[in-house]
Amino acid sequence: SSYEVGVSWILENLREELKVKYSYPSISLREVEEYFMKGYFPYEGKKIEIDKNRWINEFRNKLLKELRAHEDDIKLSDKILWVGGGALLLGLNEIPEPEFANARGYFKFATIIWGD
Numbered sequence: 001s002s003y004e005v006g007v008s009w010i011l012e013n014l015r016e017e018l019k020v021k022y023s024y025p026s027i028s029l030r031e032v033e034e035y036f037m038k039g040y041f042p043y044e045g046k047k048i049e050i051d052k053n054r055w056i057n058e059f060r061n062k063l064l065k066e067l068r069a070h071e072d073d074i075k076l077s078d079k080i081l082w083v084g085g086g087a088l089l090l091g092l093n094e095i096p097e098p099e100f101a102n103a104r105g106y107f108k109f110a111t112i113i114w115g116d
Contacts, residue, residue, distance in 0.1 A: 007085040
């Protein structure tokens with residue numbers, strides 16, 4: 001099974017917080033990602049710190065909640081693979097370049113179905 005809880009959750013929620021708390025009327029996810037990676041965002045000539053650890057911990061808690069909701073599926077699994085940007089963010093990179101693992105998997109699937 002595959003569950004959709006990704007880093008986009010952090011970015012979407014951070015964007016909403018910035019909109020409400022700092023009256024950012026229009027802010028793209030790309031901008032939010034840039035601010036998150038820098039650890040701050042510009043506001044009225046100042047650099048406002050983004051608490052990355054807070055967001056990573058909230059993301060981790062969201063993942064754990066999602067896993068607990070699917071406990072029966074997990075009991076039947078041999079292994080859990082953490083892939084995508086979240087694997088890098090949480091330091092769970094068991095496979096090389098986990099941020100591209102989904103793409104590699106879809107490519108393999110496509111070559112099986114439609115050939116080279």
